[in-house]
Amino acid sequence: MPSNSEITTTKLSRLIGLPEAPAIVDVRTGTEFASDPRLMPCALRKSATEARLWAPDLLGRHVILVCSDGGAGSQGAAAWLRRLGVSAETLEGGYAAWRSAGGLLVEPEKLPQPDDTGATVWVTRARPKIDRIACPWLIRRFIDPKASFLFVGAAEVTAVAGQFGATPFDLDGVYWSHRGDLCTFDAMLLETGLHASGPLQRLARIVRAADTDQLELEPQAAGFLACSLGLSRMFRDDLEQLEAGMLLYDALFRWCRDATDETHNWPSRTKQG
Incomplete structure (x- = not known):
């Protein structure tokens, strides 16, 4: 004890x-x-x-x-x-x-080094929908809770990355991006060793299905896409959207981890004799 x-x-x-x-x-x-x-x-x-x-x-x-x-x-x-x-x-x-005990472990070799404040800095395209919210959620919950995220015009991501020492993600031609049928969230799981988590694997399938228009892959994907697009319409500020989206991913992760077998139905009325 x-x-x-x-x-x-x-x-x-x-x-x-x-x-x-x-x-x-x-x-x-x-x-x-x-x-x-x-x-x-x-x-x-x-x-x-x-x-x-x-x-x-x-x-x-x-x-x-x-x-x-x-x-x-x-x-x-x-x-x-x-x-x-x-x-x-x-x-x-x-x-x-x-x-x-088989506890989850992160392989830090390919992750960016923190800046002088002790936080990693990432940059991606503005107006995030799915992958660009999923990846920051993964980073803050499993890699670096102090991580900073910059959202800029797509044409400026590479220049901002170089000028401000940020790591680009979810952009063609960069390391942290889509790979074949896998989305950026999948790539991050694989490269950090977090794919060893069954709940994160389940979450990744839902993210991939919603992000790549393959809604038939997971029953939850269509609803998740609807929620993600709804959030993108609710917030003009990308950072405010990210903070709101964190709760959505927190809830989905808890479902993947703890509640996939639970169902809900309004109990039928017992017929009175």
């Missing part, structure tokens, strides 16, 4: 990908990280021995510290965070336990 300052892999896995997910801080040593350079979703890499220096950046957040085995590295850093007023727990068994 975990202590009062530990969280189990099972409990943490239920929080991953949700808006209320805790901040995860990976404090494995450089050698430990080099032996397996994958990260838990949205994890930050920090030095355990410097916890007192970066703790103020996490005030107001619930934080999970992860070292290789749940031992001194994470427990010492968590103790420092609590000493400085941050709500902090450690992951029982650490990274090794998460990996052994």
Whole structure:
């Protein structure tokens, strides 16, 4: 049984990908990280021995510290965070336990480096509909919750990417884009290792069906397309639309994860004799 300052892999896995997910801080040593350079979703890499220096950046957040085995590295850093007023727990068994349990892991090798504020910056075409909302949702929920997204005219995406150090996506000729029958959301799942998630795979099929006009592929695709197009008509500002769309994807992800077997029907009236 975990202590009062530990969280189990099972409990943490239920929080991953949700808006209320805790901040995860990976404090494995450089050698430990080099032996397996994958990260838990949205994890930050920090030095355990410097916890007192970066703790103020996490005030107001619930934080999970992860070292290789749940031992001194994470427990010492968590103790420092609590000493400085941050709500902090450690992951029982650490990274090794998460990996052994089949916990979702992100491969960061092909992801862009964060800017001087610690956030990745992405740029795409203005007036998003489906893929250009799906990808930011995936990035913020599983890769970088602080990510910034720039929406510009299609002809200016490449120039803005170069001038502002942003990573272009969902545009012909760039790395993060459609590949054959797959849409950009599919490509991001494959390149980051997030395709290992069954719920995200289900969500990807719905996104692909709606984004590529193959509504027959998934029963939910037509309704999802209707909601996505409705949002695009509701908001003139693309960033406001993105924030509204996050809730739509949060709900669909929870359905893919927890509710695909649930049905709903108005109960028939019992005939009175």
